[in-house]
Amino acid sequence: MEKDKNLYSPIFKVTKEKRRALHGHNSKIIWFTGLSGSGKTTIANELEDILHSKGISTFILDGDNIRQGLNNDLGFSQEDRKENIRRIGEVAKLFVDSGIVVLVTFISPFASERKLVRDMVEKDEFIEVYVNCSLEECEKRDPKGLYQRAKNGEIKEFTGISSPYEVPENPEIILETSNYSIKECTEILYDYLKRLL
Template identity: 65%
Template sequence: MTSKNIVWHHHSVTKEERRKKSGHHSFVLWFTGLSGSGKSTLANALNQKLFNENISSYVLDGDNVRHGLNKDLGFSEQDRKENIRRIGEVAKLFVDSGQVVLTAFISPYKEDRELVRNLLEHDEFIEIYVKCSLSECEKRDPKGLYKKARNGEIKHFTGIDDPYEEPENPEIIVHSEEWSVEESVEHIFQYLKNRKFL
């Protein structure tokens, strides 16, 4: 609960002024999908392309954030919700600073993704569903997590004993089982260009 003695302090430099200086819109690219679907790979590949185009951007990755900001959280439904809430607030700060922030989180619950969307303005949240079948994600299993989950070594694992709620109306769908990383990045990049975000 917020104290009544805390007052919002307005910045001397506005979000609009920061955007004007950087020469592009600021927004969140929210990559969601099963573990192993390719979220982090795509977010980092797109970030490299944005960097090469002189776009101010930063990647917030699920595993990396749990090493610091969210290291006190586990993987229960409640902790997952708090994980996403905190990331949403951090992402909002990046948007306010005039940057593009790419977030790579399983974020399995629609309600939590919607909470983050509602933190931002209508043109500041782009949900990217990295669509990949469970069988393909298990086949890839880059971190060996599915094997551990199937063996009962990991509890509350999304897709195995915890649900993943697919986005109903994402701005972008990337078919990572069928498309190359390059094709996927180009698909997202062209969307952003067409929307005149870049």
């Protein structure tokens, strides 16, 4: 998409660095990716509770909530899914600029789309968290009944069933939710993050 030549980036007096100083910590995108049912939102919810207790300003952007509002005009075609991630990436970038740690929980199955968001921000501002859980275990959990509906043909282009998931090649951290509890995974992630915030 070509940029409008009449658009200019405004220069504001209050910078990202000043906002971070006010909050007393760095701002980051913590991007949770993994299959539906892997534990992304559950871990993000637990992590946010810990960060909040430490005085860190946070916000969770969750796939289901965003699709009910900002992205309610998008379907699940490959083109719409790409636009879904692009929009949430732009919103997440605004949170980073505001000095807040934003926890983003999206399946985001394609490496190119995750890279698109990574490239929107500075090198150290994007932390990819791969919530690794086997398809078999996710199907067993199936908290929303989506896998069964996908197998019945009620949901088209469902990641893991009729649409692929590209495993991250170099995520900052991998959480094995098939092998460790939510509490253990959250503690592993917090231990990794606390030196970066």
